[in-house]
Amino acid sequence: MGFFTGLFWLAVAIIAAMAAGWVFRQAAIAVSPKGVAKELRTAPLTASFGMLMIILYILAAFFAPVIAPFSETEIVGREYQAWDNVHLLGTDNLGRDMMSRLIYAARNTVGIAFITTALAFLLGSVLGLLAAVVGGWVDQLLSRAVDVLMAIPALIFALLLLTIIGTSVINMILVIALIDSTRVFRLARAVAMNIVVMDYVEAARLRGESLWRLITREILPNAMAPLVAEFGLRFCFVFLTISALSFLGLGIQPPTADWGSMVKDNATLISFGDITPLLPAGAIALLTVSVNFVVDWQLHRASGLKE
Amino acid sequence: MSHIWSMVFQRLALGFLTLFIVSLIIFGATELLPGDFAQEILGQSATPETVAALREKLGLDQPMYIRYFGWLSDILRGDFGESLANGQPVADLIGRRLGNTLSLALYAAAIAVPLSLGLGILAALFRNSFFDRFANASALTSISFPEFFVAYILIFLLAGREGLFPSISSFRTDPSFTEYLHRAFLPALTLTLVVTAHMMRMTRAAIINLLASPYIEMARLKGMKPMRVIVKHALPNALAPIINVVALNLAYLITGVVVVEVVFVYPGLGQLMVDSVAARDMPVVQGVALIFAAAYVLLNLTADVLATLSNPRLVHGR
Numbered sequence: 256m257g258f259f260t261g262l263f264w265l266a267v268a269i270i271a272a273m274a275a276g277w278v279f280r281q282a283a284i285a286v287s288p289k290g291v292a293k294e295l296r297t298a299p300l301t302a303s304f305g306m307l308m309i310i311l312y313i314l315a316a317f318f319a320p321v322i323a324p325f326s327e328t329e330i331v332g333r334e335y336q337a338w339d340n341v342h343l344l345g346t347d348n349l350g351r352d353m354m355s356r357l358i359y360a361a362r363n364t365v366g367i368a369f370i371t372t373a374l375a376f377l378l379g380s381v382l383g384l385l386a387a388v389v390g391g392w393v394d395q396l397l398s399r400a401v402d403v404l405m406a407i408p409a410l411i412f413a414l415l416l417l418t419i420i421g422t423s424v425i426n427m428i429l430v431i432a433l434i435d436s437t438r439v440f441r442l443a444r445a446v447a448m449n450i451v452v453m454d455y456v457e458a459a460r461l462r463g464e465s466l467w468r469l470i471t472r473e474i475l476p477n478a479m480a481p482l483v484a485e486f487g488l489r490f491c492f493v494f495l496t497i498s499a500l501s502f503l504g505l506g507i508q509p510p511t512a513d514w515g516s517m518v519k520d521n522a523t524l525i526s527f528g529d530i531t532p533l534l535p536a537g538a539i540a541l542l543t544v545s546v547n548f549v550v551d552w553q554l555h556r557a558s559g560l561k562e
Numbered sequence: 563m564s565h566i567w568s569m570v571f572q573r574l575a576l577g578f579l580t581l582f583i584v585s586l587i588i589f590g591a592t593e594l595l596p597g598d599f600a601q602e603i604l605g606q607s608a609t610p611e612t613v614a615a616l617r618e619k620l621g622l623d624q625p626m627y628i629r630y631f632g633w634l635s636d637i638l639r640g641d642f643g644e645s646l647a648n649g650q651p652v653a654d655l656i657g658r659r660l661g662n663t664l665s666l667a668l669y670a671a672a673i674a675v676p677l678s679l680g681l682g683i684l685a686a687l688f689r690n691s692f693f694d695r696f697a698n699a700s701a702l703t704s705i706s707f708p709e710f711f712v713a714y715i716l717i718f719l720l721a722g723r724e725g726l727f728p729s730i731s732s733f734r735t736d737p738s739f740t741e742y743l744h745r746a747f748l749p750a751l752t753l754t755l756v757v758t759a760h761m762m763r764m765t766r767a768a769i770i771n772l773l774a775s776p777y778i779e780m781a782r783l784k785g786m787k788p789m790r791v792i793v794k795h796a797l798p799n800a801l802a803p804i805i806n807v808v809a810l811n812l813a814y815l816i817t818g819v820v821v822v823e824v825v826f827v828y829p830g831l832g833q834l835m836v837d838s839v840a841a842r843d844m845p846v847v848q849g850v851a852l853i854f855a856a857a858y859v860l861l862n863l864t865a866d867v868l869a870t871l872s873n874p875r876l877v878h879g880r
Contacts, residue, residue: 261719301699403587406580408817411835411854418839418847419591491706498708499821503836518710522825525718526729533718536711543706551702 276304298552305548312542315361323355328510335524338531345531348520356512357535364501364513365542367428368494374432375493376486379439384470384478386440387447398444401437409434410496414505422505431496435489442485446478487550491543498539514539570867577863584855585637588848589630642849647841652849655834660853663823663830666746667815670753674815675808678758682765683797687788689770697766701759709818713752713825721748730827749826753818757811764807768800802869809865813858 280303336346344353386394500506501515514535521532642652721729820832838846
């Protein structure tokens, strides 16, 4: 494949993606209630394409058994079969159907990444808000602990902890959630710091509201917008870390279908000019790009940033 | 002038304190093991006597702080202990691979830093043009790509049938310089692609921030050429944030090599670490993690100090 044909197909793909985004935006505006439709009108094509992709991934994850032609782990043919009518994307290194595994992996990889992110958020934002509201030595203790944990590069720290407690899916979820919660803590604390000094919080304190009510009812609603945007970004990082760990053979274990380990298992095909192993990697990239596009739009809208 | 040196000294002291605490964490992490090291090495079936004997041999019967300082002083003398998997000294395992990893990171940085600074300056010059938009979108895209995706695309395009570059960059004997450049080109290019977009975007942002200031407008009203305004007037003041971003990305390179080394079977520290994690070879993982973390902390420290020193308002004082 020459350089220019490659460039040509890239351009075609971009135009097709934008067209899909446009169609999706028109359809979404038509079916959604008035308030939401007004918001959607401001979405750039990149963001609407991102939303469309995210919806497709969620559908694939939920309806994997219905969509996938074969089962996740069953061996249905020879190893490394080429693409044909029965096995649309061929078979993998053990003779399992590639297409079915790709679809099931949406459920496994995305599901695990989502749980991990949610856990990291729960831990990080609760502690971050607590540190901001209580202040004093609680704040000092938590902040310094987070500083120290952040001084070690994330992937290296994850590898170190996984050596100690052993590699399994549960351990990986816990380790990554712990490491990423430090980043969430930083943001949650910084955002809440600006809110706790406001008069209405002072009034709520004087009224004798409990700590829990103060955090959930007074601070959290005003800190929600940046936290939601951060959730999207954090999801991307967690997703990439999990994929990297699975790729290294230290994350999601076989025979569970997972994009990272699928790339690793079938990598030899690439040297023979077969692009099949690139598909799971591409699936990872497409989802992270889509989430980034949507987050970018939301951040832009929330900050009123025009540059 | 003495003011700035005290500032630099403060940063250095803080940096070394961080290093100390990082070493404490890496050492202390092993204390989280459910049993202890001796139990872990010998396995479940060992008798209590053999476990106790090994514990004494490894010094595990001593209190933690004594073991920590023993461990630390050993490491400062270059003794990282012995691998649990094959009994080799960890320092020997690490030695050569450290050089390989550093040269790969250096190779990537030598391409990425000039490239991204140049592109960043161009994007600032032609801001809001098609070039700028394209650069922006590709930056967002490239931070979303897993490293192995980039790596395999490059293998597919450049190493497949045409075979311009080898897809496996392992080497046993010492390669000559040009051979090394050829063999390590694909891993270096992968790392370059991963960091360039971010560095370029930050360079652009740092320069554009300054372009709104009155003294730039003055220079422009004088009739200076746009390129000269940016290079002569904006760039020196944008140096501090740019240095920070470059250092941050170099630090990222140090950890990014882990995945890239595995893809290209490059004999570096990252690969050693991944193998040792799977084998739960604690002394090796500790040693490698310590080196990676130290490099990360030191790079950030260097960036901090350089950014302070490059700030004209701090250097000349009032």
